[in-house]
């Protein structure tokens with residue numbers, strides 16, 4: 073079942089004009105909040121936006137492209153935020169990005185499990201989104217995804233063969 077979810081999940085950029093049931097929304101949010109995190113500090117906060125004018129405003133910030141249009145079209149937009157002070161810093165790596173990454177991916181996989189679509193959106197003007205959603209300056213806006221029923225199941229985007237991604241025993245050894 074898990075492998076099927078990994079194999080069949082797609083980034084969805086076209087959505088049906090159909091609402092999402094509250095129980096399904098709750099399930100995907102719960103999946104996100106069950107994620108592991110640095111010292112279990114759970115640095116995340118998720119802004120759930122249903123208001124179509126607000127989704128349109130965010131869509132305009134994203135520009136004129138398929139993912140921006142998806143933000144306007146899907147019935148829900150979820151914006152994933154992090155408080156970096158509630159996560160670790162080690163080896164010059166900021167672990168709030170990982171905390172949010174895991175949580176958002178859990179959200180996306182549970183959405184697929186519920187028959188819903190998502191698409192990770194990581195590229196946007198953070199300051200404009202901050203203003204639109206009144207996010208405080210100490211909070212980072214890491215990702216967002218539309219949530220809704222997919223209008224189609226896109227083709228697999230493909231991956232490198234596993235052997236190309238794996239070394240044995242030491243770097244470079246295939």
Ligand SMILES: Cc1cc2nc3c(=O)[nH]c(=O)nc-3n(C[C@H](O)[C@H](O)[C@H](O)COP(=O)(O)O)c2cc1C
Nearest residue numbers: 081082083084139191192193194195196226229230
């Ligand atoms: C961290 C991250 C950021 C991403 N940012 C964007 C984005 O800004 N816009 C977009 O259209 N897709 C974005 N994507 C989606 C990827 O393009 C997509 O996952 C990849 O092409 C593989 O396709 P698939 O998800 O259908 O398997 C992002 C994905 C990840 C993991």
